[in-house]
Amino acid sequence: MSTPSTSWDRAALALRLLCVQGADLTGAVIRMRAGPDRDRVLAQLKPLGMRKIHPTITDDQLFGGLDLAATLSASQVIENKSFFHSKCNALLTMAERCGPDLAAKLAQQLDAGDGHLIVALDEGAEPDEHAPAALVERFALCIDPEGRMPAGWPDMAQNPQPLDPATVTTTVADIETLTTLAAVFGIDSLRAPSLALRVARAHAALHGRTAVSPDDLNAAAELAFPHRATRVPQDPDTAEEPPAPPEDTPDEDGAGDSDSFELPEGDMLVEAVKALLPPDLLAGLVPAGTTRAQTGGGAGQKRKGNRRGRPLPSRPGRLDGRARIDLVATLRAAAPWQPLRRQAVPTSASVPAGTHLHIRPSDIRLKRYQEQSDRLLIFAVDASGSAAMSRLNEAKGAVELLLGQAYAARDHVALIAFRGTEAELLLPPTRSLVQTKRRLASLPGGGGTPLAAGMQQAALLAGQSRAKGLTPTVVMLTDGRANIALDGSANRAAAQADAEKMAGLMTAQNIAALVIDMSNRPQEPLRALSARLNAPYIALPRANAERLTGAVSAALEA
Amino acid sequence: MKTPFPFSAIVGQTEMKQAMILTAVDPGIGGVLVFGDRGTGKSTAVRALAALLPPIKAVESCPVNASKTSECPDWAELGSKKIVTRPTPVIDLPLGATEDRVVGALDIERALTRGEKAFEPGLLARANRGYLYIDEVNLLEDHIVDLLLDVAQSGENVVEREGLSIRHPARFVLVGSGNPEEGELRPQLLDRFGLSVEVKSPNDVAERVEVIKRRDAFEVDFDAFMAHYGAEDAKVRNTILAARKRLPKVKTPDALLSDCAALCIALGSDGLRGELTLLRTARALAAYQGDKTLTRQHLRDIAPSALSHRLRRDPLDEAGSGARVARIVDEVLE
Numbered sequence: 001m002s003t004p005s006t007s008w009d010r011a012a013l014a015l016r017l018l019c020v021q022g023a024d025l026t027g028a029v030i031r032m033r034a035g036p037d038r039d040r041v042l043a044q045l046k047p048l049g050m051r052k053i054h055p056t057i058t059d060d061q062l063f064g065g066l067d068l069a070a071t072l073s074a075s076q077v078i079e080n081k082s083f084f085h086s087k088c089n090a091l092l093t094m095a096e097r098c099g100p101d102l103a104a105k106l107a108q109q110l111d112a113g114d115g116h117l118i119v120a121l122d123e124g125a126e127p128d129e130h131a132p133a134a135l136v137e138r139f140a141l142c143i144d145p146e147g148r149m150p151a152g153w154p155d156m157a158q159n160p161q162p163l164d165p166a167t168v169t170t171t172v173a174d175i176e177t178l179t180t181l182a183a184v185f186g187i188d189s190l191r192a193p194s195l196a197l198r199v200a201r202a203h204a205a206l207h208g209r210t211a212v213s214p215d216d217l218n219a220a221a222e223l224a225f226p227h228r229a230t231r232v233p234q235d236p237d238t239a240e241e242p243p244a245p246p247e248d249t250p251d252e253d254g255a256g257d258s259d260s261f262e263l264p265e266g267d268m269l270v271e272a273v274k275a276l277l278p279p280d281l282l283a284g285l286v287p288a289g290t291t292r293a294q295t296g297g298g299a300g301q302k303r304k305g306n307r308r309g310r311p312l313p314s315r316p317g318r319l320d321g322r323a324r325i326d327l328v329a330t331l332r333a334a335a336p337w338q339p340l341r342r343q344a345v346p347t348s349a350s351v352p353a354g355t356h357l358h359i360r361p362s363d364i365r366l367k368r369y370q371e372q373s374d375r376l377l378i379f380a381v382d383a384s385g386s387a388a389m390s391r392l393n394e395a396k397g398a399v400e401l402l403l404g405q406a407y408a409a410r411d412h413v414a415l416i417a418f419r420g421t422e423a424e425l426l427l428p429p430t431r432s433l434v435q436t437k438r439r440l441a442s443l444p445g446g447g448g449t450p451l452a453a454g455m456q457q458a459a460l461l462a463g464q465s466r467a468k469g470l471t472p473t474v475v476m477l478t479d480g481r482a483n484i485a486l487d488g489s490a491n492r493a494a495a496q497a498d499a500e501k502m503a504g505l506m507t508a509q510n511i512a513a514l515v516i517d518m519s520n521r522p523q524e525p526l527r528a529l530s531a532r533l534n535a536p537y538i539a540l541p542r543a544n545a546e547r548l549t550g551a552v553s554a555a556l557e558a
Numbered sequence: 559m560k561t562p563f564p565f566s567a568i569v570g571q572t573e574m575k576q577a578m579i580l581t582a583v584d585p586g587i588g589g590v591l592v593f594g595d596r597g598t599g600k601s602t603a604v605r606a607l608a609a610l611l612p613p614i615k616a617v618e619s620c621p622v623n624a625s626k627t628s629e630c631p632d633w634a635e636l637g638s639k640k641i642v643t644r645p646t647p648v649i650d651l652p653l654g655a656t657e658d659r660v661v662g663a664l665d666i667e668r669a670l671t672r673g674e675k676a677f678e679p680g681l682l683a684r685a686n687r688g689y690l691y692i693d694e695v696n697l698l699e700d701h702i703v704d705l706l707l708d709v710a711q712s713g714e715n716v717v718e719r720e721g722l723s724i725r726h727p728a729r730f731v732l733v734g735s736g737n738p739e740e741g742e743l744r745p746q747l748l749d750r751f752g753l754s755v756e757v758k759s760p761n762d763v764a765e766r767v768e769v770i771k772r773r774d775a776f777e778v779d780f781d782a783f784m785a786h787y788g789a790e791d792a793k794v795r796n797t798i799l800a801a802r803k804r805l806p807k808v809k810t811p812d813a814l815l816s817d818c819a820a821l822c823i824a825l826g827s828d829g830l831r832g833e834l835t836l837l838r839t840a841r842a843l844a845a846y847q848g849d850k851t852l853t854r855q856h857l858r859d860i861a862p863s864a865l866s867h868r869l870r871r872d873p874l875d876e877a878g879s880g881a882r883v884a885r886i887v888d889e890v891l892e
Contacts, residue, residue: 101653104694137596179767188759189597
């Protein structure tokens with residue numbers, strides 16, 4: 001086994017592999033901010049002759065098409081050459097800005113297997129800012145060096161003339177090792193071991209070996225697996241029980257039998273990869289197999305609007321009084337048709353030949369913008385007899401206070417109360433303070449605790465508001481003593497089971513939530529429920545409205 | 559373009575493979591939707607399909623792959639009218655494709671250079687009598703989805719723009735794939751797909767190793783690999799051809815018609831498309847398996863694919879609609 005390597009050594013190795021066997025490895029993502037360090041990293045790729053792609057590249061540039069300006073001036077058809085007309089090495093800059101459609105198109109090019117190589121530069125600063133998963137998934141390598149670049153980097157020993165990787169032989173045991181290793185780290189995609197095998201082969205070829213050695217497997221695992229891992233394998237020696245993943249994660253079966261995987265190479269490879277796992281995974285912040293789109297934090301999700309935000313490429317459409325016309329794009333769309341349209345329109349005294357622009361409705365291009373959607377806080381408040389009336393008043397006060405904050409933060413607020421046998425939407429999503437105060441004043445209390453019904457109503461509202469472009473977060477205020485089942489029967493066990501089912505459902509729909517325990521002593525079942533919801537749990541036994549507001553704001557901004 | 563990975567070499571994923579083969583037996587089934595995580599072989603299967611499908615006979619210069627000169631659209635300027643054998647078209651519809659590219663538009667080149675008004679066919683024309691594949695179908699822009707819904711329903715593409723009035727047949731099998739984590743599909747589009755399957759990565763290590771082994775062999779020892787699986791693909795192709803011949807002769811007992819109806823009522827699927835697809839697919843399966851009469855077993859085998867995407871969502875059902883269909887199938891068919 002090789003000596004422990006630093007992240008910079010691995011970066012150097014990955015770059016070297018890319019230069020030698022780039023097309024075979026399909027690509028890499030480089031996670032670095034712009035700076036002299038990155039410039040030196042990119043300098044390593046110089047022999048590949050990278051051509052740049054930016055996230056807003058148009059189809060014409062990517063796939064070729066009519067070069068309008070040249071065609072018009074030359075009066076004969078001049079076409080842009082497709083970016084991918086021959087084997088090409090592309091450098092995707094600002095990959096974190098790359099939209100799903102461009103990612104899909106590039107992925108398609110990679111899938112075609114014409115020997116293209118794409119290196120994505122990911123400058124994402126926030127945790128949820130990263131290159132599109134559809135693309136990263138198809139790359140063999142991830143280059144993510146930590147800290148400052150060491151002096152004298154890259155410190156590469158001069159290797160013998162690399163061999164053709166196709167001549168490197170692999171054994172079934174090698175394949176088994178890499179596949180099992182991927183399974184141990186909860187990597188579901190089968191592209192991962194397949195790509196790792198290619199890395200191993202390229203590594204062997206680089207070192208002039210004709211067969212894959214344990215060193216090559218080690219390098220392949222270190223380069224291809226850590227950024228894909230979704231699970232930390234548990235040491236069989238440590239008796240400590242691993243935190244059980246939420247039962248409703250899609251790969252429950254896979255997680256269940258992880259102990260049955262046996263690695264022919266022993267634990268050394270596992271340890272090697274484990275040492276390189278990203279820290280948030282080690283901290284157990286990412287539950288196995290789940291990729292939560294967003295939690296309650298920060299601003300809402302991005303969506304395409306047509307009036308505000310960051311500009312997107314314009315697209316054809318009809319002027320309906322709401323959208324704004326993109327004049328330049330419209331003129332550009334109209335330009336090539338002018339000779340034709342002039343022929344079609346008979347010249348007359350009022351329309352002298354060659355002086356008018358002929359623009360048809362189909363030329364109209366509309367401006368589009370991407371904006372952050374508004375956030376919606378859905379309060380699901382337990383108004384049962386068990387939740388003391390005073391608590392209800394605190395909740396009401398908190399809603400009003402939050403609304404005041406929300407007004408500044410452009411959040412919307414909705415209120416659901418559940419008591420007796422059903423949940424009721426007391427306040428549809430609104431930003432109106434007056435309306436809220438009026439509705440809140442009429443919130444009655446007493447009766448059983450239909451927790452599941454309240455959650456169902458909240459999930460329903462969350463789904464509806466999401467369809468309207470809002471980003472919902474559910475705030476549950478309850479004492480967790482569910483005693484009314486969804487069908488209205490007074491059965492404590494069934495009520496609890498229904499509540500857990502609803503929690504699973506809300507997790508599946510990726511609804512961000514927050515659970516506030518307002519009972520006098522923290523309730524264990526409620527804590528379990530919030531774990532199921534993937535939601536922060538806050539116990540506030542003696543909360544007043546201000547403290548409640550503070551806790552909610554803090555949890556939401558976290 | 560490299561030869562795609564052969565269809566018969568795909569390990570496991572029987573439901574997906576079966577669904578695709580059945581649409582080849584009877585294109586009237588109306589398409590397949592494949593939902594699953596990344597790296598489960600969705601794209602591989604669709605790209606492999608192109609090599610598997612039996613070739614079609616078409617007029618050489620016809621833009622919509624018509625089988626007879628008389629069926630070519632009148633706007634097409636036919637060059638060679640020879641009937642040639644060509645592979646069944648499998649056309650990729652990339653995300654972000656413009657409306658012009660999908661439905662066709664004025665031929666800008668001829669308009670510019672010769673001042674002529676001519677129609678340049680789009681992807682829908684090329685996909686006629688073949689397959690239209692949309693990767694990441696759940697991310698498709700709404701205005702393209704609307705277009706597709708209309709054409710998939712009517713089997714005809716009508717273009718009324720830039721002074722053109724053009725229509726041409728556009729009958730294709732819609733194949734969509736996507737990752738459910740990234741977004742839901744509109745129910746209207748969901749309903750247009752005849753079958754839907756969910757794919758998962760195999761949990762069994764041996765099976766996963768086999769996948770990687772074959773992939774590796776495909777890359778390293780291409781000729782030997784293709785020699786073996788090329789022959790396997792040919793076998794499947796011949797079975798498809800035989801099944802197409804058998805399909806009209808498959809007998810459908812009346813009892814099974816009421817079974818179909820009972821199933822769909824029990825599941826509460828909207829509309830009658832469920833029954834029709836169920837019956838059609840079951841018959842295709844019977845033909846593919848070489849059976850002369852439809853049996854309950856065929857219905858049982860096909861019900862999850864044909865019906866699971868037509869149910870109303872049950873918020874309390876975590877097992878997924880596939881399991882729900884299986885449960886109700888067991889109840890209704892005893």
